[in-house]
Amino acid sequence: MIVTVAITGASGAIYAQRFLNHLAAEPKVARIQLVVSGAGLRVLHEELPEAQLTASNLVERLVGEGREKFEILANNDVGASIASGSFPVDAMVAIPCSMGTLGSIAHGVSRDLIQRAADVMLKERRKLILVIRDTPFSLIHLENMRLLTLAGATVFPAIPSFYHRPGSIEEAVDQFLYRVMAHLGLRPSKAYEWRGSKGK
Numbered sequence: 160m161i162v163t164v165a166i167t168g169a170s171g172a173i174y175a176q177r178f179l180n181h182l183a184a185e186p187k188v189a190r191i192q193l194v195v196s197g198a199g200l201r202v203l204h205e206e207l208p209e210a211q212l213t214a215s216n217l218v219e220r221l222v223g224e225g226r227e228k229f230e231i232l233a234n235n236d237v238g239a240s241i242a243s244g245s246f247p248v249d250a251m252v253a254i255p256c257s258m259g260t261l262g263s264i265a266h267g268v269s270r271d272l273i274q275r276a277a278d279v280m281l282k283e284r285r286k287l288i289l290v291i292r293d294t295p296f297s298l299i300h301l302e303n304m305r306l307l308t309l310a311g312a313t314v315f316p317a318i319p320s321f322y323h324r325p326g327s328i329e330e331a332v333d334q335f336l337y338r339v340m341a342h343l344g345l346r347p348s349k350a351y352e353w354r355g356s357k358g359k
Contacts, residue, residue: 168198171255183225
């Protein structure tokens with residue numbers, strides 16, 4: 160499987176960091192095309208303890224095993240491989256996805272590689288998952304989500320669950336990410352599966 164991962168300028172760097180590691184460790188994922196917007200890089204700086212993060216050293220500093228799977232693409236390179244429908248990407252995940260990015264994709268605006276790659280996923284009828292992390296939603300946000308859902312994207316708010324009783328923020332984040340991975344057709348071994356209420 161070839162997966163594009165886009166990191167944009169919304170809060171939620173922990174989701175991006177841990178998702179990259181889970182995806183890199185997944186045997187079924189052969190290649191990860193990584194694109195980070197300027198605003199996305201700024202949020203990573205603000206929310207993660209790692210200092211001096213750049214687009215080029217991101218994988219080295221944030222990812223443990225599986226670094227060889229990554230190809231880092233510049234967001235201003237609209238001629239990159241993932242900008243064309245002829246390049247065989249299986250799925251794309253924007254995590255976190257800002258409302259600005261969401262709005263641009265919803266209206267077919269392709270000002271950078273992230274937006275163009277998402278547009279390609281829609282036109283080629285491939286899997287596009289947008290992990291939004293914002294609240295509350297304005298009517299404009301909701302309308303953009305509606306348009307994208309009609310176009311075939313999956314709008315996936317970064318809302319963790321608690322019925323599995325997470326013992327830490329990381330555990331809550333991971334279980335959410337396993338749900339995202341399930342939508343990619345992956346089955347992480349540590350994913351919690353609800354089997355019904357206790358005693359029933």
